[in-house]
Amino acid sequence: MFSKLGVLGSIMAFGLTTTTPVYAGTAEVIHWWTSGGEAAALKILVDAYEKTGNTWKDNPVAGGEAARMVARTRILGGDPPTSMQWQVGAPLMALAEEGQLNDIDAVAKDWDKLLPKVIADNAKFEGKYVSAPIDIHGHNWLWGNQAVLDDVGIAMPKSWDELIASADKIRAKGYIPLALGGQSWQEIFVFESILVDVGGRDFLTKVTYDLDDAALRSPEMLKAFQTFAKVRDLVDPGSPSRDWNITGGMLISGKAAYMIMGDWLKGEFVAANKVPGKDIACEIFPAGGKTLVFGTDSFAMTAVKDPAQREAQLALAKTIMDPVVQKEFSLRKGSIPPRLDVDKTGFDACAQIAMGAAAEGQLFLVPDNVADATSIGALVDQMTTFLHSDMTPEEGMTAMADAVAATR
Amino acid sequence: MRRFLQRHVSQVALSPSLALIAIFLYGFIAYTAAVSTTNSKAFPRFDNFVGLEQYWRLFHTPRWHVAFTNMFLFGGLFLLVTISLGLLIAILIDQRIRAESFFRSIVMYPMAMSFVVTGIIWQWLLNPTLGIEVMVHQLGFESFRLDWLTNPNTVIWALVVAAFWQGCGLVMALFLAGLRGIDEDIWKAAAVDGIPAWRVYVFIVIPMLAPVFLTVVVLLSLSIVRAFDLVVALTNGGPGVSSDLPSVFMFDMAFRRTNLGLSAASAVVMLGTVLAILIPYLYVETRERA
Numbered sequence: 001m002f003s004k005l006g007v008l009g010s011i012m013a014f015g016l017t018t019t020t021p022v023y024a025g026t027a028e029v030i031h032w033w034t035s036g037g038e039a040a041a042l043k044i045l046v047d048a049y050e051k052t053g054n055t056w057k058d059n060p061v062a063g064g065e066a067a068r069m070v071a072r073t074r075i076l077g078g079d080p081p082t083s084m085q086w087q088v089g090a091p092l093m094a095l096a097e098e099g100q101l102n103d104i105d106a107v108a109k110d111w112d113k114l115l116p117k118v119i120a121d122n123a124k125f126e127g128k129y130v131s132a133p134i135d136i137h138g139h140n141w142l143w144g145n146q147a148v149l150d151d152v153g154i155a156m157p158k159s160w161d162e163l164i165a166s167a168d169k170i171r172a173k174g175y176i177p178l179a180l181g182g183q184s185w186q187e188i189f190v191f192e193s194i195l196v197d198v199g200g201r202d203f204l205t206k207v208t209y210d211l212d213d214a215a216l217r218s219p220e221m222l223k224a225f226q227t228f229a230k231v232r233d234l235v236d237p238g239s240p241s242r243d244w245n246i247t248g249g250m251l252i253s254g255k256a257a258y259m260i261m262g263d264w265l266k267g268e269f270v271a272a273n274k275v276p277g278k279d280i281a282c283e284i285f286p287a288g289g290k291t292l293v294f295g296t297d298s299f300a301m302t303a304v305k306d307p308a309q310r311e312a313q314l315a316l317a318k319t320i321m322d323p324v325v326q327k328e329f330s331l332r333k334g335s336i337p338p339r340l341d342v343d344k345t346g347f348d349a350c351a352q353i354a355m356g357a358a359a360e361g362q363l364f365l366v367p368d369n370v371a372d373a374t375s376i377g378a379l380v381d382q383m384t385t386f387l388h389s390d391m392t393p394e395e396g397m398t399a400m401a402d403a404v405a406a407t408r
Numbered sequence: 409m410r411r412f413l414q415r416h417v418s419q420v421a422l423s424p425s426l427a428l429i430a431i432f433l434y435g436f437i438a439y440t441a442a443v444s445t446t447n448s449k450a451f452p453r454f455d456n457f458v459g460l461e462q463y464w465r466l467f468h469t470p471r472w473h474v475a476f477t478n479m480f481l482f483g484g485l486f487l488l489v490t491i492s493l494g495l496l497i498a499i500l501i502d503q504r505i506r507a508e509s510f511f512r513s514i515v516m517y518p519m520a521m522s523f524v525v526t527g528i529i530w531q532w533l534l535n536p537t538l539g540i541e542v543m544v545h546q547l548g549f550e551s552f553r554l555d556w557l558t559n560p561n562t563v564i565w566a567l568v569v570a571a572f573w574q575g576c577g578l579v580m581a582l583f584l585a586g587l588r589g590i591d592e593d594i595w596k597a598a599a600v601d602g603i604p605a606w607r608v609y610v611f612i613v614i615p616m617l618a619p620v621f622l623t624v625v626v627l628l629s630l631s632i633v634r635a636f637d638l639v640v641a642l643t644n645g646g647p648g649v650s651s652d653l654p655s656v657f658m659f660d661m662a663f664r665r666t667n668l669g670l671s672a673a674s675a676v677v678m679l680g681t682v683l684a685i686l687i688p689y690l691y692v693e694t695r696e697r698a
Contacts, residue, residue: 065663072450094450094666182558182647238537240558240647373449377665381471381649388560388648399470406468 025312028057029299030074030084032067037267041333045134049319054312057082075100080302082309083316088122088131088298089369095300096125102301102310103128104317111321114339118363119296122370132320133298135335138354139262139366140193140293142285148175148257149281158287160197160227163258167234170257178231179256181247182240184384189293190260191228191383192367196289198224201364204291208367211375216401225386225393232387240388251280260285262295263350266334277349284357292357295366296338378403437679444672452668462673472674475652478564479681482653483632485568486575491624493572494579499609501580502587512584516577523574527641530570531557560650563643567635567651570642575631579624586620587613626689633682654678 027049033042046056059081061067068091071084080100086092095101108129112120115133123131142163144156152173157163167177180186195204199220206215215221236256239247244261248268251259259265266276274280284292299320301313319325326337331346336354344352357363367376382403386396413420444463447456466472501511518526533539534557544552556566590613598608636655643651645660654674661671 069663076451091666098451183644184646184648236537237555237558238535241531241643373665374661374667374670377660377667378469378471384646384648385470385474385650386648388646388650403468403470406465 024053024055025308025315026055026057027082027309027312027316028059029316030059030061030067030071030081031299032061032064032085034060034062037332037334041135041329044328044332045320045325048322048325049316052315052319054315075302080304082304082312083299083301085297086131086300087369088119088133088296089365090371090373091369092123092131092298092300093125096130100303101125101130102303102313103130104132104301104314105129107314107318108132108321114321114341116338116340116358116361116363118365119338122365123298129317131298131300132317133296133338134320134326135297135330135333136294136338136354136358136363137262137264137296137335138284138292138294138357139189140196140285140289140291141261141263141265141350142193142283143251143259143261143265144281144283145251145254145257146279146281148173148254152257156281156283157258158283160194160286164227164230164234166257175254176234176236176250176256177258178234179247179250179259180231180235180239181242181244182235182384182388183242183244184380186244186247186261187384187387188380189262190231191224192293193260193285193289194224194227196291197227197286200289201291204293204364208376208379209370211371211379211404213401213405216404217397221397221401222393225396228383228387229393229396263354264334266348266350270334275348276351282350282353284353284362290357290360290362291364292354292362293364293366295369297335372407375404375407378407440672440675443668444676446669448668448672450666450668458669462669463677465670466673466677469670471649471652472654472657474649475654475657476677478650478652479632479654482564482567482571482635483629485564486571486632487625487628489568490572490575490579490628491621494576494624495583495614497576498580498583498587501584512581515580518574519577521574523637524641526570526574527638530566530573531642534566534569557643558647560647563647563651567639567642571631571635571638574638575628578627582620582624583617586617590616629685633678 031042033039046058049056059070061070067085071081071086074080075095086095092101103125105128111129115123119133119136123129123133142156148170149156152166152169152175154166154169157166163178170177180190192204192208195207199206203215203220206212207221236250244265245268248259248261248265250256252268252272252274269276269280276282299316301317304310304313321339323337323339323342326339327342327346329335330337330342330351334351336347336351336358340359342355344355347355379400382396382400385391386399389396391399442454443452445457445459446452446454447458447461497515501508501515505511534554536542536553536555536558539554541552541554544554556562556569594612595608598605598612634655635653636659639645639651639653639656645652645656655678658671658674658678661667661674
């Protein structure tokens, strides 16, 4: 069905100069964006999509695991949604290898030029795009409460040595040096930044992507564990099992000086009327590491056969990659756009740092999306076990290497 | 036909449910066992037979050892604490006290709550920076420590406390019913002989409650193996992985780590553990009847 209104809408919305016939289809999309900020961001995408004359059939499932399970079950049952939120890299390739995804190369010819190479490579299967990326979230951010830092009389540390050296001064003033929520998914951000600190990007690759036995038993690894052991003294007794947002509250209220957490923490600053980059200082940590560990949300395109569904899919991919959508979406979500040519105006200081890092090729895809899930899982289990025990660095290193080796 | 139906009415009536049990219980147990011999990741696949490799892997996973040991540690402590205190409370309530139903309700109330709510309440109470510890500090006892929840060596105690709080009511009710079923004449006879009450309880009444004990142990054991929501709400397996239970491990492997093969292997080991407890019990039961 030809929809004049839809074409008109898309021209007005994105200033398209060519008008290809738009077939009105319906895209059923499974996603897990249900919280306030996420829903506001999603609305940008939905509105833009409906302006193309297609209909967005919303299928939100609270929680990433649950949403992925619903999507998987639907695919197994032969009734896939048109598209679904999915992570790029290994999880996407697993679906593609089963023949469960359509390529969207018809609308993705120039994406290689627009996207950072790491995202382009991980959104493609056998050289063809199967998923459209919509945001980038950085993980290894060091946040510092500026008022606390001023009171103690220190600047943001550039390395782990500097951070640990400043801890005594911070404690002397009655603050907690590091706010840490003691759950493994939060602790791994700390551990990854230490790996970059001791051995740079190459070492992080060897340990978390390759899970290389020699690297897991190397002197650098021992040094990483020695630093990680000191984290036990940087945190308060309430740290174990604490949720990230409560932990974020300690940083915002000035109980703690630092916190290492992904950039979604900025949402909490904004809610507390603090300006990221001013009231709360930010830094990709360690500063000299040239590595921003990131995750990206993308919409995978399932192997639907119906031509109308197919058109709806292509229109969705096109909408997701629209520069206006990419910018407006990330402004609301607190992320940065995957497209490198989006202008930086309107983004906060921390997002601008991240956009610079992305342009300079410093992105490092989160190991969960690259390495074997069981092996990296064993590493995470041993990382958190070590932190909450009194194991020596030598014991911790051996236990981790052994546990990883057992998963092979 | 009619004669056949008349003769086999009970078999015919039972057959639908037997068929359902055969498929959905035993069928899926067999299915899980089959998955555990494959290298399945996100989807079950049967084209990749690996024999017992997943079991070897399971028993070389340190986190599984923690989870498996925890089940026995948590189970043993929970049984001991809940049965002994539940019995004690039942005996106290049985003393024909005033406002008995008031006290009974207090003990029974936690049962009405879901484990998720229980978990969150105790997470707050036991949190050393905002719970009981802070309250006692404010009363002036600065040296008081209650860090069960944040100490990997004691976190199991926190689980036991929360599970006890929830399960005590049921145990108390069962024991109380048992106590009320004891013949009054036994008490009169004991009184005539001048035997002190505690000796009557220890040597006569409690041995007579043996069937109640059996019921309680079976009910509590089932809740131990099933325990999942409590751990997820109270500790989420932390600190580290120190309060993991097999069910949590299984869920994690299946849905977070997308390793169905390993997850199925852990499920089969859990089933084996249950059978190891159940089979001797059934054996004794059937022999007594024979």
